[in-house]
Amino acid sequence: MVSAGQLAATLRGFVYLARGSRATVALLRHAMPSAKPTIVWSLWSGYLGRGGLIPEFCAAHGMEPVLIHSSGHAHPKDLARLAERLRPKAVVPIHIEAAPRFGELMPNVHLLEDGEAVEVASLLG
Numbered sequence: 001m002v003s004a005g006q007l008a009a010t011l012r013g014f015v016y017l018a019r020g021s022r023a024t025v026a027l028l029r030h031a032m033p034s035a036k037p038t039i040v041w042s043l044w045s046g047y048l049g050r051g052g053l054i055p056e057f058c059a060a061h062g063m064e065p066v067l068i069h070s071s072g073h074a075h076p077k078d079l080a081r082l083a084e085r086l087r088p089k090a091v092v093p094i095h096i097e098a099a100p101r102f103g104e105l106m107p108n109v110h111l112l113e114d115g116e117a118v119e120v121a122s123l124l125g
Helices: 004-009 022-031 045-050 053-060 076-086 099-105
Strands: none
C-alpha cells in the first residue's frame, strides 16, 4: 500500500484513478502544497454543475477539470443497428434520456415508467 505522504513526495509520473470520495479529496489536499494536479473528469459534463466533492474542490482551488467523457453508453444509432441485426421481439429502454425517441429508431419499443414492473412474457407476444 502506498501512503498519501509517499504519493505527495513523488507527484510526477503517475496517474491516480479514483472516484470522487473524501479519501481522494484528502489526497488532493495533501498534494496541493507542492504541486497542482490535473483533474480529468470522465463523467458527463452536466454532473460538474451539480456539485459534489471533486467539483467543489476544483472550484475552491481555481482548477478547471479536463473533460474527457468515457461513458460506457452506446450511441443511439449503434443501438439501432444492433436491434436491426438481432430483430428482438421487444426493446425496453432503461436508464436513458429521451426514451420516447427510441420508437423512431427501431421497432418493438416498449416504454416503462420509472419503477414500473413488467412481465417479460407479456412483451414477447
